[in-house]
Structures are given as structure tokens and as C-alpha cells.
Amino acid sequence: MTAAAISPGRRPGRLVRRMLHGGGFWPALPAVLFLIVFLVLPMLTLLAFGFVTIDRGRIVGDSFTLQPLWAALNDTLVWRLTWRSFYVAVISTVMTLLLAYPVAYLYSQTKGIWRTLMLVAVISPLLTSALVRAYAWLVILGGRRGIVNHTLIQLGVIDEPLRILNTDYAVIIGMTQIHLPFMILPLLAVLAERDRRLEEASFNLGASRAETFFKVVVPMSVPAIFAGLALVFAISYTNFIVPQLLGGGNYATLAVQVYEQTVVVLDWTRGAVLAAILLSSSFAFVFLIVWVGSRINRWSEARA
């Protein structure tokens, strides 16, 4: 009786207190507001364009329609572009992992000045824009006078220049290099801080260096591997600069198509619909990667 009489009186006070406390939310408020105003709202606006009729830059009132989305989903070109976006991103992401892991592992084995130099070397590409780096790949991979072809022809390895530029290969090579730091950095943090005694324990139990690497070091870095995979997949899948520059005029991925529809063709409705497909599929794939990662990493949730 007394308890029942007291508790309703207490509840509002506790609620107010909890709201004032905010569970740590208040410090994040500026960032959240910034993201809402400059990311979420523009994105929603853009996506909304896909579901209304736009006539000469004006939204025709009360004209919600699923027709553009339906049309895009029935367009085999869209599916072909999505597939290309997907496999280019997958191959490039796997390549970044294969190239990044040895670098991050080497970093974790070095000390002092060499370690600092390696970190600088890993980060410094981020100081130039991805556009510049894509142009650099144009110079390297380009026709007869590109560095690769020129060297190979001079050495007599090939007679005719290799056709790398304007193919999937160029796009994958460029993307892999440009996105490498995003894979190296999470791996580097985890590998450098790892508990070396686990490796000593593995040696002590009779495992060789290679066995220890694959049975102890790699499994322990699974969270970082999947963080890197998710990050690099997302930026590779949605990248339009690299496919556009290194893929050439006749090459397109879904992201390139979004850009062209919006900026060149000025068909905002179709651009918005394609962007919605790109965004939602990207989200699904990233979610899948994270889910697989946490399945493999089940042990980390095991607590007494």
C-alpha cells in the first residue's frame, strides 16, 4: 500500500533526472545535430526525389509514385551495373585485405623510428585527394606512354601495349591502392597492441611461426579484419571517381550512373532512385559483413 502510494510520485522525478543525465548523449549532441542537418536531411531529400514527379526543377505537388523505382528494378542495365559495382568492390576489398595485412603485421613487428616512418608512409596517401591519386594511375597505366606499358615494351616483354586502362583491372587496381589505408589502419591498431604472450604460448606448445600466425594472430584480429572489410567495401561499392576516371567513358557502375543521371542527364528522379538502390544494397552488404564477422567472433561475447 505504502509502496504503491510512493512509487507513482517518484517516477516523474527519476525520468526527468534520467533525461537530464542523458546516458552520455549530451556531449555527442553537436555532432548529432551536424549529421542531421548536413547528412541525414539532405540524404532524405535526395531519396525523396525518387518518389515524386519533378517537372522543370519543381516538385509537382502530391505526386508520390513508385513508378521510377519499379522501372529501375525492371531495367537489366541497373542490375548489370549493380553486379559490376558489387564484384569490383568485392575483388578490390579482398585485395586490400591481402595487401594490408602484411603491412600491418610488419608494422607491429617494427620498433622506434621505423615504426613511425611506416605509419607516416601509410597515412600520407590520405593527404592527397583520391582524385589526384586516380589521375596518377592514369599516368601509370595509360596507353603506350604509360609507365607500365613503356617499361614492359622497353624491356621487350611485350610488343603491343597492354590494355589495362578502361577495364575492370584498372578500376580494381586504382581502388585497391586508394583504399589501402582504410584497411591498414584498423588492422594496425589491433595487431600492434596484441598480446604477444599468446604467440609465445603457441610456440611453447610446439606450433611453428606460420601455424601461430594462422591459428592465433589472424583469429585474434578478426574484429579488425571485418571492420576493415566493411569500411573498404562500403567506400569501394559507392566510389564513382575511380570507375569514371580509370574505367573510361564507356565504363559505368551504379555509383557512376547515379552521378551521371543527377549531374549530366539532370534526371533527378532516376538519379535518386538509383541512389536509393545503391544506398540500401550497400547497407545490406555492410550489415552482412558485420554479421558474419560477429558470428566468427562469437567467443568475444562469452562471459561468465
Place this chain on the structure above:
Amino acid sequence: MPHIVMESIIKSYGDVRVLDGCSLSVEKGQVMTLLGPSGCGKTTLLRTLAGFVEPDAGRVLVGGIDITALPPNRRSVGYVFQNYALFPHLTVAENVAYGLKVRRRPGPEIKDRVARALDIVSLGPLGDRYPAQLSGGQQQRVAIARVLVLEPDVLLLDEPFNALDAKLRLSMQTELRKLIERLGITSIFVTHDQSEAMMLSDQVAVMRAGTFEQVAPPLAIYDRPANPFVATFIGRANILPVGLRAGAVVDFPAVVAERPDGPADLIVRPENLTLAAGRIDPGTGQSGPPGTVLFAIAQGPTIEYEVDAGFPEPLRVTVNRRSGEVPLAAGSPVSIGVIDPAACRVIERGTP
């Protein structure tokens, strides 16, 4: 032929000489403890034996075979890490099976031996748990089972009880001692806890600054410490600057010393001293040096006194307490005597 032999091991990190010519031999089936303060090189020596540290000079032999150049994964030396270093991504059974799997043993044999190893440490039902789901004591047992399942020649343990709370520590120490005795495996412990060393080992090697100060059975070390460092590290001791005359200590004539007359240091344990109110030593009937009680604490079974007896440091005396006995008040005049003169050590003045 000793089972483990280490010959003048030297190891430096930069300018710091961590191991300065350590030589040690351990008989088969014996338990040796490396005891010393932190930074004395005891863990480095153990890691040298396991192959994690490559010595700058010296040799390591196990069973008469030189293993100095052998990589850690080719040595039959089990190592239990201070925080156990269990693989967090593997279950208890997978942790224990790890060494057998890298040795490519057939599946049924692995299963059988893992089950037996887990039974030895009474963890049979917990095979499917992850290390994070175990208590500290259980984790330690997994670490031991993981090593024992490979039937190594030598068992090395780096402060294995450090991470356990006091109560669990005591029972695990007893359990481990029994287990080692049952398996008859040559073992080396590292610890900085002297009571642990006393309890677990057949031999104790007291280390300081990369060298051995004394290697002897635990009671021998306690009763006949080689120097003040050993005396104060194992148990407590009074180090008294005394004079020698005619082969006996001036202040305690009952204590004889086969040394030339002159200054010397006397090592005497607090419990080997006694005191009585007044000026007559009740223990031997001889009069000891007179003193004044500075401080007294009754601790149930014993009373701890600090007595000013004219030495630079106050003398520490531990006497047994009878029921109802109240310690003497500070300032009381007392007479101090030695209970067993043979248990005192007279050494050269100024030995560190």
C-alpha cells in the same frame, strides 16, 4: 646427472645486464623456485629456458642435451604464463588440444588425452567453455592442463599464483605441489613470494641483480642465510653490527664464531630472540644486552617487540604469547637473550 643444467647464462638488454653468469642445475623430479625481487632477472632466466630469450652467452641443457640453439617450439618444455595466456578464441578443450593438433596426432587420441588432462586438473565438465567464462583458478588449471597434456620433460611456471586471491592461492599451491609430485615432472617456479617458495620447492634459488645469492633447500636458506639480503628476503632478520672477541660475539657471548676478532655482522631471526622484564636473560640465564621497549604489538599467538638495545636499528623480537598475557609497555627496561645460538650467523661486516 642433473636433469636441467644452465651454465653461466649472460643476457643484456642494451646497457643493462639482466642475467650475469647464472649457473643452476636441477635434479630430475625436483621442484626449484627462483625467488627474488622484481627486476632481478628470474623471469628472464625462465624465458631463456623456454627459448623465448636467446642468451648472449652460456648453455642450457635438458637431459644432457644442449638446447641453447633450439627454437621454443622444438623444446619439450612446458611454460605456464603469469596470466595463463589462454587462447581466448578457443574453448577449454580446444586450448588443451592445441599442442596435440599442431603435432598432428590422430583425432581419437587427441580427444582421449584432452579428456584425461582435464580430469587431472578436475575440469572435465568445463571443456566447452571459453576462457573468459572461467574463474582465475580454473583458468590456471587449464593453462597447466594445456602444458601437461604434451607430457613435457620440464614444467616452467612464471608466478602462477599471482593472479589468484589469497584463499584460492593456498589451495592451488597445495594442489599443484601434489600434482607435480604425482607426475614426477621436473619443475621450475618463479616467484617473489617467499612463503610460496618455502611451500612449493625442494630447492630455492635466491636471485638478486642477475646473479644467484644462494641456492639451497628452503629450510637451509631460512636457517643459514648466506648474507643479509637472503636473510631479510626470506623471513625477517635483525642484522646487527657486533664485535668479536675470543671467538664469541661480545653482546651475545653464547654465540660463537670461527672468525678473527674484530667487527662483524650478526644475523639473528626475531623469533630466535627472547626478552624478559628486568636485566636478567630468562632463556639462557646469561645476561644479554640491556634494552628498552620502543613498541609492542600483540598478534594473537605472538607479540612483536621493537627494542632499543644500543644498535643503530631497533631490535625486532618475536615472543610467543600466553593466553591473557599483555605486552610490556613502551619504555620498560628489558634484557635480551638468544634462544638458539647455533641458529645465528656471524658474517663479515658490511656484506650486502
